[in-house]
Structure formats: C-alpha cells, structure tokens
Amino acid sequence: MNSRRDFLQKLGVSAVALQLGTVHVWANDKNASHQPYDGKVLRVAIMGLGGYGTRVAGAMQYCTKAKLVGAISGTPKKLTDWQDSFNIPAKNCYNYQTYHEIKNNPDIDAVYITTPNGLHHDMALAVAKAGKHVICEKPMALNAKQGQAMVDACNAAGVKLLVGYRMHFEPHTLEIIRMRKAGEFGKILFFQGLCGFEIGDPTQWRLNKELAGGGSLMDIGIYAINGSRYMTGEEPIWVTAQETKTDPVKFKEGVDETIQFQFGFPSGATASCLSTYSQNNLDKFYLNGQKGWAEMQPSTGYGPIKGRTFKGELDQPVTTHQTVQMDAFADILFNGAQPPVPVDGNEAVKDLKIIDAIYLAVKTGKKVDLNLS
C-alpha cells in the first residue's frame, strides 16, 4: 500500500483524499456505503499521457466501476512506462498513427482524450468512427461549431460522448445545488465566479492559439462559465465581456490573459466572472439569493473543496474528483444513470456557445444575446 501511495502521490493524487481513502459518492449522501460492484466495468484507454492524463490514470486505480486498460501516445517510452506503472497490456497501446485500429480491440470500451484542446475535435471523430465511446476533456472543442460536429459524429456512430466535468460529482457543489433547488436561498439574484492561476512557461501549448483556442478563458474561465450555470440553475441570455492584457509578448494575439465577463439570466439574476492567467490561487464561487448565500473557496481546484452557506460550514466528504467521475461515467454509460448535472456533449456545446459569445463581446464591445435552449 505504501509504495502505491507514494506512487500516486508522485502522480499528484490528493494526499488528503489518499488519507481518507476514495469516497465514492455522487451526492449529499453522507452514509454512502462501499457496495461491492458486480456490474459491467468501463474499460478505458487514455489518449495523451501528459499532466492531466496521468492524474486521471492515478485516480482510476481507486475506481470500482471503471478500469484503465489502454494508452495512446506519440512517445514510445511513455507507453512502456504506463504498461509497467498501470499494468496495461502492450496489445492495448497505440500511437497517433495506429489508434484507429482500436476498433478491432474488444477489450476497450472508451477512449478518454486528454490532449491539448485543439486536437479534441479530430481525435473524437476518429474514436467515434472506431466505434468506441468518447470521453473528452474540457474545453470539449475550440468553438461551438466543432463541438456540435463532435456531438453529431458520436450520435451517427452510435457511441456516447461524455466530458470531464468533474465538479458535477463533487459533494460540496452538489449540496449547494440541492439547497438551491430546495429553495433555501430563495430567489437567486447573483453569482460570482473567480478563476485563475499564474501561467509559467511561455512556450507551452496553453499559450498557443492553434492548440489552446484562446487563453485563460478556454482553460480556467470555463469553470466560471459552467459554474454560473449549475450554481444558478439557469442558462444565460446575454453576455458582456472585457479583456485586459498586461503582457502582449507572452499573451499573443488571440490568447487572452484576463477576461471579465457578465451574464444575464431569464429570472433577472446576473453573474460577474473573472478568468485570468495572471493571478495565483484565484478559485472562488459566490451565490446570493433573497434568503441566503453560499460560498466555495477553493471551488473548482482538485481539492479539498471548501464551502459554507448562511447556515454554516459544509462538511461534505472530500473526494478524489477523477475517481468519482470515472465510476459515475460507468454508471451513465452502462447503467443508464442520470448525473445530477449533465456531462454530455450537449452540455459542453452550451459552454462553447457561451465562450464564442464572450470572445465576440470582447471583440465588438457590445452585449451579445444568447439562446441556449
């Protein structure tokens, strides 16, 4: 156990989560028990063995309903390392030239795409064509048009498309959503989402327009976009946005450093959000209603997530988000489970439509109307 613990800690899996053990809960069920699972196990190959792919691989070692069984990489050494580290058979390893052959592999159910954003669309289409379920990281694509094409391709191929919205299974988040649905905050009036970190290496793909699709908004601002939707329970009907740039050398044309954006919702509620690559530890959600409020800080990082409301501190369990997400994905794909907040391609297309609208609002300086229904 200790060597596995050391190994997973090296991979960056939360030390707190390791101490507590993985908690397999979706919702506010403090009494959730670890029932033995004898259903169908979701067998996953990860494509793109970088930082996040490795984190998912580590977290999946604790899954009960999903199993890491394959890997796709352009680097042969990474494939042999993963075979050793995660006990992956060589026959389930592919590179970017051969992965279409996965269609002939009956031992893989789904491919989890954890490559740079600009590659998601083409890879998802290829995975769908190979007849495997697609799990894709956020942002699902570079824009709504690409995202819709991914949804259509998966529908046409008869495979499912799920997106790594790990916060949709996070217990503090779900408790606030439960309270909001129960009317405990009264009429929702306002949401604030602050998301940012200071980005390092100027040569990384996150600062390359072609691979990233933009800048901080694509990468971290998307949490405030998605969060504003699941926290208020509404879809925005208009967007305004303003960009500021302090370092035009590092943040080139089309790569945003900081964007502030505002949403209006059908009820009259509004949201005010900040997305930045120039402030560390910016990770806070605040929801205000006529009768009460909720606050989360950190709100979307790997955890431990902390939250409080006008009624006091939340004491939901600390989870390893990726472990819970992958077990939940097995339930969705094989057992027809309905997630508390959608995690499918249509959900991601809504975020991408909002991203398109924010960039348009920045460019034109005008309010942009949205229709997401």
Ligand code: NAD
């Ligand atoms: P990363 O740079 O650490 O890993 C990307 C991987 O893709 C690397 O292994 C790289 O070799 C590979 N790759 C394949 N083709 C490439 C190409 N043409 N150029 C560059 N790399 C190429 O990045 P990451 O942090 O793992 O992010 C990958 C994806 O995961 C992104 O879409 C990102 O938004 C998402 N992500 C999600 C979360 C989350 O919490 N849900 C966290 C981090 C990253």
